[in-house]
Structure formats: structure tokens, C-alpha cells
Amino acid sequence: MKKILVLFIFTAILFSCKGKEEAPKAPGKTLNGAGATFPYPLYSSWASSYYKETGKKVNYQSIGSGGGIRQITERTVDFGASDMPLKPEELEEKKLLQFPTVIGGVVVAVNIPELGEKTLVLDGNTLCKIFLGDIKTWDDPQLKALNPGLNLPSKPITPVYRSDGSGTTAIFTHYLVDVCPKWAKEIGFGTSVNFRVGIGAKGNEGVANYVKRTPYTIGYLEYAYAIQNKIPVTNLKNSQGKIVSPSVETFKEAAKTSKLDPAKHFYTWMTNAPGENSWPIAGATYILLAKEKVEVNKEVVKFFDWAFSQGDKSALDLHYVPLPEEVKAQIREYWKSQGLY
């Protein structure tokens, strides 16, 4: 009896030690990626079809853009993903490569029961003032001026923002920095900023639920989530003074009119883009690669090359906007110049 017990304990200890020794070995063929939450549904859809066609596994997990940047910097994953582009200097310093994969739009969702089926119009200035707490009620004269035909109630506005750090917040706040000097001076942009008023909610889903459930709220979220949750969204006045509604076309227009420069590793912001029909709060989501891992990178590039040629349909099905063909060509050139394609 005791021998069996001793034996058991020994094997258990041996097992636990053995496990520790084995751990450092390189993982199998699976490519592991981590980062932005926004493209997660799309990457997982692409990965699933890619596996069916080629037998290669790509495991992408959404841990947030900041997490993606951190994990690829610490080289714990094969590729990182971020909704916020890194500056060329930063990429240099962390020895990373970067390219965009798909475009998304951030929309402004509102819940004003009095509106019915009608759509609210906002511009950069009023949106900024609402999130600064300078415009406090829905019947503010500045809002009335933009929406002459609407019956705006005299109710306090509750802004809703992302409480977890997020690329969506980065794109949204970058837009406010572009259009609103006071925001640029007092708050700035980033994945999480120091919001002064309103309520935080976790994730796009949190914001969507919140706005849907609570009258007189206003929040920003990814387009896909607004569509899925059937939340009323506002139209916006863009940089050309034209009122646009969020759609695949207006997002694409924003991408076309932004300068994506391979020499700068495609670093750009698509917010407040100049095009006539551009949706003003658009942004690309990016992939980050570790420069020295050439062999792994070649595999990652193969996956995204496949996605660029085969994946547009599933992107559109999931309410993402594929990159324009000319941008894809630029990215392929960029891969070639890095010896990965």
C-alpha cells in the first residue's frame, strides 16, 4: 500500500518536473497571433477557411490592441494586431514590420426615444462638446441648429465610452483631436483617455447594450456592432461639410483618400479624411511582425496574401470593409521589399 502511494507521489512529482522541462520547446506548426478585438471575428473566419483549404492553422486571439503590441514586442506570439498604427520610429525601435489588413468605421449610436425613425446629424464640434460635457442637454441650440426638423427633448445627455482600452477609442479620440482644438489640448488621443463625463462600458458590446437600453445616451462603437445590434446611428458632417451616413462605401472612400505610404510602414490615420463622401471616423487595423523571424513571417504573409485574394466576401458578410485593390498591391510590394513574399 505504502509503496503504491510513494510510487504515485514520485511519478506525480516527476511528471510535474518533466512538464517544466518540456515547456520551452517550440510550438507546432500553428501560427499564433494576438491583439485587436475589432478584427477578431474576421480573422477567425479567414483562419477557419484557410485551414479547410490548406490544412494550416492560424490561431488568432483578441486580447486588445495594447496587448497585441506588447506581446509581439516581447515575442510571445508570431504576429500582433493593433487598431492603432505604430509610428515608423516606434517600429524601428521595437524591430517590427507593419501593414494594414482591413478597414473599419466607428459610428455614433444614440438613444433618443422622441426621434422615432429619424436620424440625428452631428458634426465634429458638437460631438466633441458632448463628450467634453460642454453640451449637456439634447435640446441645446447647437444641436437644434444642425437638426432643424427634429423634436429634441430637454433631457440630459449621458455619453457612453469604452472603459477598457481599445483601438476604437483611439480612432474616435483621434477624430476629436482632428476637429476640436479643445479636445486636442485637454484630452488627446489614445486607446484609453481620461474621459471627463459619462459612463464607461466594457467592450463594443457593452457600449451597444448600454446605449440600446438607456434613453438619452450617446456612444461610439464599431460599425459591425451597430448593425448587429440594430442601434440607431447618427449621420456626420465630414471635412468637406457634407452630411454622410456610415456605410461600406463611405468607409472605402475614406481609405482611398488617405495616404497609405509603404515607406512609413503604412502609418496613417483615416480620421477626418478629405474625400467628398468620406466617413470621418474610419481607420485601418494593422498586423505587426517581428522583423528577425523571417521564416515565421513568410507563413504569416502567405495567410494574409490568401486572405487578400479570397477573403473579401467574408469580410463584407461580417460588415468589414476590404482594402482597395491598389492598397493591396502596395502591401504585396512592401512584403517583397522585406523579402517575405
Added chain:
Amino acid sequence: MRKRKIINKIALTICFFTALWGLFWLFFIIFDVIQHGITALTPSLILNDPTPPDVPGGGLKHAIIGHLLITITATLIGVPIGVLGGTFLAEYGRNWRVSRIISFLADTMVSVPAIIVGAFVYAILVKPFGHFSGFAGAVALAIIMIPVIVRTTENMLSLIPWTLREAAFALGAPYYKVIFQIVYRGAGMGIFTGIILAIARVTGEAAPLLFTSFNNAFTSYDLREPLASLTVTIFQYAMGPYEEWHRQAWGASFLITLLILALTLLGRYLIKRRFRH
């Protein structure tokens, strides 16, 4: 006199209502999870690999297998260490000052926020080796499990009357033999119960797995690779935009709640049986 009797009645009735309050929340939560979870529970949920959100029929096979692998490995690491450590505190080291300190530290360790344990394991097992692994997740869970088992083992062993040991010593048995043949035999069921409750405790953790075992979109049996788990999957699916994912998140919640409640009830039952004898 009458007034005192009335006060007595009122006070005891209030106590009755506090018990109802506790039960109310328990049933509220459980029924809510069942109500949302039962509709999600289909054979495909358990048998299929996950599919992208636009393809129906995805399942949680990867998460169930990963979850079991991580929990079993954590148990294999945590149980021997915990039982041995508890044995030291109750037997060899019982008169040492350091044992009391360790026993106290184990108690406080039980309440360390789980997310901190995750960050710790990330620093020692993920960053140095350059990749996430199911093994790192198992170690994180084991670290949460060890103090729980140490403390129950210590408690259970000290319940064995000291005279029993002395009788064995008198026969010339060495201490380790006394521990194995007298003490463990007597406290075996109690320790086993403690282990079950410890497993129930760690298997519901999401925070320590996020940065250690990470997650995997495919079914994998390899502890050196990132592994999916039910809890991390709930965390991710609950935040996604798709109805289908919410359904699966509730399904996973249902499975995990069922598992934990079953384990806990089993543990309670064993305790009760033990003390009846």
C-alpha cells in the same frame, strides 16, 4: 414579558428572511444560467470545433478538451505539492514557528486576486520561453490550488488524534510509516474532499488563464501550445457582437456552473458522510 416574547419572535423571523434572501439569489442566478444555457445546449455545441461567426453549427469541443487538460494538469501539479506541504505543517513541522507562518501565508494567498497570479506566471513561464502554453495555464491554476489544499490537508491531519500516532511510534514505526499507514488512512476522505473543492474553485477562473494558456481556435491536445478553456471562451464570446456567440457563452456558462456545483455538492456530501461515522 409579553414584549420580550414579541421581540424574540420578530428577531427570529428576520433571521428566517435573511436565509430566504440568500436562497433567493442562489436560485435567481442558477435559474438564469439554466434558462439561457439550456437552449444553447445541443450535441453540436459539445462535439463540434468552433466555426467563424457567419457559419452556424460551431461548438465548444476545443474549449472543453483544453479546459479538461489544463485542469487535470493543474491537479497533477497542485495536489501532490499541496498534500505534501500540508503534511509537513501538520506532522514534521507542527512545532516549528515557520509552519505557523507558512500556514498563515497559505491562508492569505487564497485571497490574492487571480489576475495577479496570471501576471506572475506570465513573467516566469511565458515571457522567458517566448510563447503561451497550456502548461503555463495549468501552473497558474496549480498556484491558486496549492494553498487551498495545503490548508485542508493540514486541518484534516490535525483531526487525527495524537494518541493513534503514539501507539504506532511505540511499535517502533518510523514517522513516514505512521503518516502513510495511520494518518493518511484516517484523513484520506477529508483530504480527497479538500482536493475536489480546490478543483471546483480553480476551474471557474478566467483571469489567470488569459495570459498563460491564452486561447486556441482549434482543438489541441498539446500542453506546449496555447489551449482554449471554457472560461476564457465565455469572456471572449460574451463580448462579441454575434447572437450565436452569446448563445454559446451561455452554453459554456451552463456547463461550467453545472460542473462546479456538481463537484462542490460531491465534496459537501463526502464531508457529511465522514462526520456521520
Added chain:
Amino acid sequence: MISSKKEYLFNAFFLLITGLSAFLIIVLLLGIFVVLFSESLPAIKKFGFVKFITTPTWDPVREIFGGAIPLFGTLVTSFLALIIAVPIALGIAIFISEVAPRSVKEPIGTAIELLAAIPSIIYGMWGLFTLAPLQAKYVEPFLQSTLGKLPYIGKLFSGVPLGIDLLTASLILSIMIIPFTASIARDAFQLVPAVLKESAYGLGATKWEVIKDVMIPYCKLGILGGIGLSLGRALGETMAVAFVLGNLNQFPSSLFSPTTTVTVKLANEFTEAEKDIHLASLFYLALLLFIMSFTILAIAKYLIQRTRNR
């Protein structure tokens, strides 16, 4: 006695491995402390201690970080949870040990303990999807129209009732800690010598008087310890409150304000912190929380130990 040498070796070996296993606890705890400390070092250097805990600003863009609000929020949610949970937990303990008929004692006791077994992520999901909407729709407007009308304390119920706030978070926390306080109070009640109770009954005391004047005074250290343990638990709870507190970096102005706690900040920002100082500040918060809960638990343990030794 040929085997005695072998047995001696075996014994020494067994002593060694048990000793090492026990010692591992110290190693792990120290390891956790060292990792937390070294990761938070940049923030400790930059902000110091007093400045960090008194600064309410949390501005990742300007890289100014202060922990005043999350630390305050942690204490407030935990204390509110205690205020709700302690009387109820005591009531439950009294009910189970003194009032309930023998046949329902065990089932009710087990059911209450099951509350502790439900994983916190389930509490979180349930809190967000089920409890918060109910709070916003029924409970909070009701409180506002009744208690909110009272002078002084009415202020506590001002604001827009959204369900994602201090009250909901504390309520969920209180449900989670009820079983801890209740089971420790139950254990403590069992230690009351029967002689004491019987002599009080002999003097004609009612059941309630025995509980109030004999049992509770006798167990007060143990109960205090149980409260401390529950407080330690409430302080470190992550997932359950992460969903329902809003993570707004502002001091709460009423029970209906969203605010933040250390763990809520960790859960929401840990993965997204891209600047080193941001991450270091989060680790710094975690370190402070660790020290805080460690101290409270130490005191609680000491109190419980003292009742047991009596």
C-alpha cells in the same frame, strides 16, 4: 534492524519533500511580491507613494497616473458590500444554528455555501445581462422615489439610475461574501459552551436574548475575523465587479454613480496598456491592493485564531 537505515533514509527523504512543498508557499508568495514590485518600479519611481495614492488623475495620454480613485472605490464598494452582507450573514448563521429545524439545517447551509462556489465570471455575466437592467428599471427608481426624498441621505440616491453603478456592484459583492461571513459565524456559534447558553435559558431568557446577550458577545472576535476575511475577498474580486461598475475614473457622488476599483482597472486596462508607465502604474495598483488585502487578512486571521484558542 537491517532495514532501519533504509527506513531512516526514507523518513529523511519524506521530511525533505514535505518540507520543500510547504516552503514553496513562501517562495510563491515572495515570487508574486517580487514580480509585482519589479514590474511597478517605474511607477513607484515616477510617482512615489503619497503622491500616487492622493492623485485622482488617471490620464494615459499625458502619462499622469494616480491611484486615489480606484483605491477609494475599492474600499467603498467593499465596505458597502459588508454593510449589506454582514447583518444578513449573521441572520443566516443564527437561523441555521439556532432557529431552523434539524431537517432543513443542512440543505440551507449547503445552498448558502453554493453561493461561494459560483464562479465570479458567472456573477459578472449575470450581473450585466440580468441584474443591472432590473436595477435600472425597477429597484433604483423605486429607491429614488422613496429614500431619495429623505433629507440628508436622499443625496445618496441622486443621479440617473442606470444599473451600472456602486449599488449594483456592492450588491453582487455582498451576495458573493455572504457565505464566507455566514460560515465563519456558524463555526463561531458552535464554539459557545452549552453551559453558558443553558444557564441563560435557566434564568428565563428568550432565544433572541441568548443570541444577542450571550452568543454574539462570546463570538465577537471570531465574527470580526470572519468580516475581515470577507473584506479581504471583496477587495480582490475582479470579474464580478468588472462588468457592473463602469470603470469611470471619478469619485462617486451617490450610490448610483459609476466609479472604478483597482481590480476593475486591472481587468479593463491590463491588456490594452501599451505604454510602459501605464502598465507599471497598473502593477503598482495591484501591489498596493496585495499589501492592503494581506494586512486585512492578517488581522482577520489573528482574531479568528484568538477565538479558537480560547
